[in-house]
Amino acid sequence: MTSQAAIDLGTGDAESAADVVVLGTGPAGMAAVASAAAEGVEVVAVEALGEIGGNCVWSTGYLAFVGSAMQADQGIEDDVETFVRDAGRMVEAAAEEYGVTWDEDLVRLFAQESAETCRILTDRGVRFSRFIPRPRQHSIDRMAAVVDPWMFQRAFQPDFELPNVRTFFRTTARRLVTDGEGRVTGVVVRQADGRTVTITARRGVVLATGGYQANPLLRQRFQPRFLAEGPYLGVDTCRGDGHLMGQAVGGDLINMTHVPPLVIVSSSLVEDAIAVNSEGVRFADEAGPYEERVARLLAQPGRRGWYVFDSVVAEEKAALIEQMPQPAVSAPSLEALAGEIGVPADALDRTVREWNAFLDGGRSRDPLTGRVVMPPGRRTASTPPFTAIPMVIGVNFVSGGFRVTQRLQVLDVFGMPIGGLFAAGDCLGGLSATADLGGTRISGGFTLGRLAGRAAASGVDDTAGRGGVQGAFLPSRLGARIALVHLGAHES
Known part of the structure; x- marks a missing residue:
């Protein structure tokens, strides 16, 4: 969390002024703030969330x-x-x-x-x-x-803590303000408590x-x-x-x-996972092009698939797993996990063993799917309990x-x-x-x-x-x- 609190402008509508108004503080906004402030001008900031960084x-x-x-x-x-x-x-x-x-x-x-x-x-x-x-x-x-x-x-x-930078947090931009010639001269924003602020932008x-x-x-x-x-x-x-x-x-x-639709999952989690269908076998390059992952999932029986990984990954990537659209399922063994998700136990066990053997073999390209993105250190999926997450198409x-x-x-x-x-x-x-x-x-x-x-x-x-x-x-x-x-x- 950032240490700077949202600016309190008092009750009722208010006005402020600045040279430049930067809307949003994801990568583009953070960089825009830093480069503008480095030019020696003063900064006022407003963000819908309570901290900088965005997605x-x-x-x-x-x-x-x-x-x-x-x-x-x-x-x-x-x-x-x-x-x-x-x-x-x-x-x-x-x-x-x-x-x-x-x-x-x-x-x-x-x-x-x-x-x-x-x-x-x-x-x-x-x-x-x-x-x-x-x-x-x-x-x-x-x-x-x-x-x-x-x-x-x-x-x-540190750029947001400079003396020439002020920040509005938990504030929503409502509309741009223009002059008679169509030039943008500011923005109207609304704070979480409903107060409206008009900020004049002298430069942009x-x-x-x-x-x-x-x-x-x-x-x-x-x-x-x-x-x-x-x-x-x-x-x-x-x-x-x-x-x-x-x-x-x-x-x-x-x-x-x-x-573009994609199979909802963090690429960081994909590095450590394999994807299996209802028959318990892999069917795609898990880290391949987004559109190809979608097409391969839609081609599976019942359009169903699961990401599978072990407890080491589950613990390390817990925050990412919690963000998935559907809840994860865990079991003490691959056989038990197969029962939980309804796939053949022998097929799932064979699929995981083959994946681990490939990782241990040191080859740079997976002969089954063409995958080239491997788990960090080529770590295998071998530490129970095991986890599966339903594959869901979203954006x-x-x-x-x-x-x-x-x-x-x-x-x-x-x-x-x-x-x-x-x-x-x-x-x-x-x-x-x-x-x-x-x-x-x-x-x-x-x-x-x-x-x-x-x-x-x-x-x-x-x-x-x-x-x-x-x-x-x-x-x-x-x-x-x-x-x-x-x-x-x-x-x-």
């Missing part, structure tokens, strides 16, 4: 970096154009099922800046343990696993409110109802606040239909968001920048379409959030669509303040 602190913590020091240390050569080609393949595959638009220039910008993000995170104390191989997505090892996702919060907490507002996966009613506009009502694993404040507010002032949303992330310029300024439907409005993280549409690569969601938030915060703090607006670089400095004053606003769910 990333609860995630597996996989981040992709291009040309990073971590790659160089292991003799791995990588470059921007290779990454762009990998991303393009993922977008082309997604375009077979969804309406997808990617911003190749934005993807290239992320790739160019991602190594600096790796350096910044490392300098702030974030540690990465290993590369996670995904050869069917990343042609080069570049997806790194963080030692502990809560390191992200600890890395950026950064939308970093996350996605809309926790809002089934909004998802129904872009998905069939049965998919929109599927379970979601993550914080419940990803309700599309920034998407709706930005759209209300003319922002151009893309990729809103790209809400974890969405790809819809705003088109932006190269300075992360939101574009309207005519391709022109909206004055004073910037976006990053899951409020972006042009990079999120590459999410099936793996690792680009969190690292994309940190990378482009950093650039968005810096751009907003500069007080310079783009004057032409698609990344125009000319701009005029907006009126400001020395010692001005940035407002950072944390968002949450709209009232029903």
Whole structure:
């Protein structure tokens, strides 16, 4: 938990002012706050939750970096154009099922800046343990696993305690404020006790409110109802606040239909688990492409499957197991577990023994499924009791968001920048379409959030669509303040 308390503005409506308002404090918001505050301006913050971090602190913590020091240390050569080609393949595959638009220039910008993000995170104390191989997505090892996702919060907490940063917690952004020419000049927020605050942004507002996966009613506009009502694993404040507010002032949303279903499970848990069907046998690469996992599960008898692992994993990943849509089942032996979940005991025992023998054998690729992501240390599933979790199809992330310029300024439907409005993280549409690569969601938030915060703090607006670089400095004053606003769910 953060140590800073929510600001008390007294009774009734209130007003505040700042140079920049950053909405949300997930990866993009944390990075935007840090980079804006580093420009020497003052910060005010608002967040729907009671702490910073958003979904990333609860995630597996996989981040992709291009040309990073971590790659160089292991003799791995990588470059921007290779990454762009990998991303393009993922977008082309997604375009077979969804309406997808990617911003190749934005993807290239992320790739160019991602190594600096790796350096910044490392300098702030974030540690990465290993590369996670995904050869069917990343042609080069570049997806790194963080030692502990809560390191992200600890890395950026000092920025929220700077004298030029103030924070509103448990506060919801309601709408953006514009002037007579359509320029965004602030935001109206509501605190948990119902008090309304209007915060004037003298330089700009950064939308970093996350996605809309926790809002089934909004998802129904872009998905069939049965998919929109599927379970979601993550914080419940990803309700599309920034998407709706930005759209209300003319922002151009893309990729809103790209809400890929997946089998709900943390990738960290998948590393240690095998998936079996009602016949007690494995049927898919448990750590393979998301869409392939879904297709393989739907093809099983009764569309049923279970993740199976031992007590070592159950104890280590207890927090992740508690978040699963359906409860876990445990038993003192594999035979007893088979009885609990209704699969043949001899088949389940044989499946686990074969998996353990493969891990002990040291081969890098599973001959049955092609799996290449192994448990840490290749530890086997051998310590009773054993646990099984039903496999459930739901949603974890969405790809819809705003088109932006190269300075992360939101574009309207005519391709022109909206004055004073910037976006990053899951409020972006042009990079999120590459999410099936793996690792680009969190690292994309940190990378482009950093650039968005810096751009907003500069007080310079783009004057032409698609990344125009000319701009005029907006009126400001020395010692001005940035407002950072944390968002949450709209009232029903």
